[in-house]
Amino acid sequence: MRASDLMIRTTNEEDWREVRTLRLEMLRDTPLAYAETIEHALLVDETGWRLRAARGTTPGQTSVVAIDGQRWIGHMGGYIPDAATGPLLVGVYVTPDYRGETAGVTRLLLDEVEKWARRHSDTLRLEVHEANPRALRFYEKLGFTMTGRSREYELEPGGLELEMIKPLR
Numbered sequence: 001m002r003a004s005d006l007m008i009r010t011t012n013e014e015d016w017r018e019v020r021t022l023r024l025e026m027l028r029d030t031p032l033a034y035a036e037t038i039e040h041a042l043l044v045d046e047t048g049w050r051l052r053a054a055r056g057t058t059p060g061q062t063s064v065v066a067i068d069g070q071r072w073i074g075h076m077g078g079y080i081p082d083a084a085t086g087p088l089l090v091g092v093y094v095t096p097d098y099r100g101e102t103a104g105v106t107r108l109l110l111d112e113v114e115k116w117a118r119r120h121s122d123t124l125r126l127e128v129h130e131a132n133p134r135a136l137r138f139y140e141k142l143g144f145t146m147t148g149r150s151r152e153y154e155l156e157p158g159g160l161e162l163e164m165i166k167p168l169r
Contacts, residue, residue: 006073008108010056011063016049022065022072023052026093032129034091035155055079062116066094066105073098076109078116078124086121089113092135110142118168127161129153139164 011019020041027038044052055063055077066074077091089110098105117124126144128135144164153159 005068006105006108007067008064008112009067010112011053011065012057013050013054015056015065016046016053018065018072019053019063020044020049022075022093023091025095026075026091029093029096030132030135032132032153032157033093033135035153037155060120062113063091064109064112064116066098066109068098074105074109076113078113080120085125087117087124089117089124089126092126106138106142114168122168124166124168126164127151128164130160130162131157136162142166 023034023041024038027034027036027041031038053063055061056065061077061079063077064075065072074094075091076089076093078087078089080087092106092109094103094105094109114124124144125147126139128139130150144166147163147165149163150160151163153161
C-alpha cells in the first residue's frame with residue numbers, strides 16, 4: 001500500500017454507515033482515546049450517525065477520512081469549541097495495518113485538518129489521555145508540544161486529558 005493510492009476527503013451525511021463502522025472500530029481498538037464508550041455508540045440511531053457524518057460539511061467542524069479502495073482506514077476530525085481556544089483535533093484513528101511513516105496515512109489526514117484549522121487560527125490543539133503513551137509520542141513527532149494544561153477524563157478509568165498544541169505556520 002502506498003499513500004498515493006489513498007483517497008482523503010471530508011465526510012457527508014450519506015457516509016453515515018461507513019462513519020459508524022469506522023467509529024465502532026476506533027472504540028474497539030483504543031477505547032480510552034475517544035471520550036465515548038462502545039456501549040454508547042451502539043445506541044446511536046441513524047439520525048445521530050447522519051449528524052456525525054455531516055460534520056465534514058458543517059461550518060466550524062471538519063471530518064476527514066482515508067479510504068483505500070472501498071475500505072475506510074482512517075479518520076481525523078476537528079471543531080471549534082469556542083473562539084478563545086480555537087480548533088481542536090479529535091477522533092484521530094488509523095487502522096493498525098495502515099499505521100506508521102511508510103504508509104503516510106496519518107500525515108495526509110493531518111494535512112487536511114491543518115488546512116481547515118488555518119482558516120480559523122494559527123494553532124491546533126488536542127487532548128490526549130495520560131495513559132496513552134503511544135499517542136503522546138506520535139503527537140510529539142508531528143510537532144505538538146505539551147501546554148501544561150489538563151482536565152479530568154470523564155469516563156472510566158478516569159485520569160487526565162493532557163493538552164497539546166501545534167503552531168500552524
